[in-house]
Amino acid sequence: MKPKQPNRLMRTTIFWALIVAIALVLWAVYAPQQNLKEAAFSDVIRRANNGEIAKIELRGNELLVTPMSEKDKNKPTEKSFKEEGSSIYEQGLRQDTKATIDVQKPSDTGTTLWNVASILIPILLFGAFFFFMFRQAQGQSNQALGFGKSRARLYGNEKEKVVFKDIAGNAEAKEDLVEVVDFLKHPKKFKEVGAKIPKGVLLVGPPGTGKTMLARAVAGEAGVPFFSISGSEFVEMFVGVGASRVRDLFAKAKKNAPCIIFIDEIDAVGRRRGSGMGGGHDEREQTLNQILVEMDGFETDTNVIVLAATNRSDVLDPALLRPGRFDRRVTITLPERKDREAILKVHFEKKPIDESVNVDALAGKTVGSSGADLANIANEAAIIAARHNRKHITNKDVTEAFEKVAIGPERKTKVMNEAEKELTAYHEAGHAIVGHVLPHSDPVHKVTIIPRGGTGGSTWFLPPEDRSYTSVLEFKDVLARALGGRIAEKVKYGDDNITTGAGSDLRQATAVARDMVIEQGMGQSLRDQVFHEDNGGMMFDRMVHERPYSEDTAKLIDKEVQILIKEAAHRAELVIRANPTALKRMADALLEKETIEGDEVVELFKDAKAPKEAIV
Ligand code: ADP
Numbered sequence: 001m002k003p004k005q006p007n008r009l010m011r012t013t014i015f016w017a018l019i020v021a022i023a024l025v026l027w028a029v030y031a032p033q034q035n036l037k038e039a040a041f042s043d044v045i046r047r048a049n050n051g052e053i054a055k056i057e058l059r060g061n062e063l064l065v066t067p068m069s070e071k072d073k074n075k076p077t078e079k080s081f082k083e084e085g086s087s088i089y090e091q092g093l094r095q096d097t098k099a100t101i102d103v104q105k106p107s108d109t110g111t112t113l114w115n116v117a118s119i120l121i122p123i124l125l126f127g128a129f130f131f132f133m134f135r136q137a138q139g140q141s142n143q144a145l146g147f148g149k150s151r152a153r154l155y156g157n158e159k160e161k162v163v164f165k166d167i168a169g170n171a172e173a174k175e176d177l178v179e180v181v182d183f184l185k186h187p188k189k190f191k192e193v194g195a196k197i198p199k200g201v202l203l204v205g206p207p208g209t210g211k212t213m214l215a216r217a218v219a220g221e222a223g224v225p226f227f228s229i230s231g232s233e234f235v236e237m238f239v240g241v242g243a244s245r246v247r248d249l250f251a252k253a254k255k256n257a258p259c260i261i262f263i264d265e266i267d268a269v270g271r272r273r274g275s276g277m278g279g280g281h282d283e284r285e286q287t288l289n290q291i292l293v294e295m296d297g298f299e300t301d302t303n304v305i306v307l308a309a310t311n312r313s314d315v316l317d318p319a320l321l322r323p324g325r326f327d328r329r330v331t332i333t334l335p336e337r338k339d340r341e342a343i344l345k346v347h348f349e350k351k352p353i354d355e356s357v358n359v360d361a362l363a364g365k366t367v368g369s370s371g372a373d374l375a376n377i378a379n380e381a382a383i384i385a386a387r388h389n390r391k392h393i394t395n396k397d398v399t400e401a402f403e404k405v406a407i408g409p410e411r412k413t414k415v416m417n418e419a420e421k422e423l424t425a426y427h428e429a430g431h432a433i434v435g436h437v438l439p440h441s442d443p444v445h446k447v448t449i450i451p452r453g454g455t456g457g458s459t460w461f462l463p464p465e466d467r468s469y470t471s472v473l474e475f476k477d478v479l480a481r482a483l484g485g486r487i488a489e490k491v492k493y494g495d496d497n498i499t500t501g502a503g504s505d506l507r508q509a510t511a512v513a514r515d516m517v518i519e520q521g522m523g524q525s526l527r528d529q530v531f532h533e534d535n536g537g538m539m540f541d542r543m544v545h546e547r548p549y550s551e552d553t554a555k556l557i558d559k560e561v562q563i564l565i566k567e568a569a570h571r572a573e574l575v576i577r578a579n580p581t582a583l584k585r586m587a588d589a590l591l592e593k594e595t596i597e598g599d600e601v602v603e604l605f606k607d608a609k610a611p612k613e614a615i616v
Helices: 005-030 041-049 109-146 171-185 187-192 211-222 241-255 282-297 337-348 359-365 371-387 395-407 418-437 472-493 500-519 551-578 580-593 598-604
Strands: 053-059 062-067 078-081 100-104 153-155 200-204 226-230 259-264 304-310 328-331 444-448 458-461 537-539 542-544 595-597
Touching (some): 005 109, 041 078, 171 187, 171 304, 200 211, 211 226, 211 259, 226 241, 241 304, 337 359, 337 371, 418 580, 418 598, 444 580, 500 551, 595 598
Parallel strands (some): 053 100, 259 304
Antiparallel strands (some): 444 595, 537 542
């Protein structure tokens, strides 16, 4: 909001006027007598009796004295004070004094001013004091009152509006949203045929896939303002604040209709309401209830559409998804290769790239990356080029940026001793060889023993093309290659010399195996059945899950996971024991060069084979 200029101007004026008034009063009181020198009363009486004084002006108890020596007999040069209560004669002045005694009313201007000032100054001081106190208190109370105000940011008046054209890919989502633009632009058209305009649209998709951008583009296309707030911003420490923020947000939106309200991360407030046990969720529930109330309360002609984004639509409260609320759903998926290329092109468009940059190849490599990841890669590439003082981004910068974003920056400074280096080389060679020879594994893209992110080294597999499904055979090869590192250590150094280097591999393998059994119905004896636990509810500050299966099944699940892991370890061991020379060749190459690219891997492993028993 703009500061209120006139108000501030007035306050400043009042402030200075006060200062000037006080100064004037003080001057009026003190200035006239400033040059009068003060004489002792007894001295004045003695001199008056001796005929040395021409005139005494008497103002109450104050004496303004003009000595005989003064030329101007009406200009006093001294002052003095007599005692209160008795006359100047009673205090020793002789009746026959030569001095003219001029008795004036005691309340002349000086005294009046003094009297006025003595009343006015404290009042003014108090006034000023309260004025500033009040102003400060007002600031604080504004803050206190503002607590319940929504903190929605308003967009829509900026020059650079986002439109659908700025968003690469996401064709289906855009198609779905074109309709919403139409509702906002031509509400009449729909009302005339008795159609109810939807109030809420849920954008569901993984983080960074452009949900916020799409919502802004809807506003941009329709030319309406856009209020943006994140679900987590509603939730404060105090119960009721969230609900009052919701009220405020909707009130603002109604004033600005037609417009869009965008609630990011709606799952922060819109989670399924629990049993109420354990408490602690009143605030969220109240906020959610208020959202529901507001959405129900829209009159049919209120042209406000609420767009909400989440990546967990499964945890949302069913009440949110009922007709008349968020009854429309637009699903946004991670971009496919063609879309990734388009997104990369958008983000490289304004950056100077040289002809070596292969956007198509990068799009191929970035399986599973979101639009935000791709934007990040383009930006990192530019940063790397700038760091090397280059004017253009090269393909090498792009590759480096991709690897940095995908697995974390290289940590070249981390020093490994020779023994650790060798162990890492064998560990990575183990992953690589198992992945290379097994028929259902993705090809090896790169092997390195340069520490990156939290790992000592890494072996990277990339699918030749995007795929939507994974088979049991593919999963099993993923498990085997994940265990290849640990098994290579075991084969090379012996069972008791295995290290913690395999920690994250084992975690990954166990997670994959559990997913196969629980979520995908891929267990041996538990085929075609899923054992999905519910999303959990809060009980006394802890997340508790209700297991929809018996204790016996739980044991069976553990057994199945164990079987999968054991089988994978066995297969990896068969591969590694069958190819000692290829394994050593790779480990030596890694120790020498640190990083081996995909085509060199093929060359180094050209005589490596999977023994028949290792193939499932
Ligand atoms: P979300 O809301 O889904 O988490 P955002 O809309 O905030 O994602 O997207 C984050 C950033 O990612 C955007 O600012 C943009 O730079 C980039 N981005 C995501 N998807 C696309 C896309 N389809 N086209 C262009 N840029 C995109």
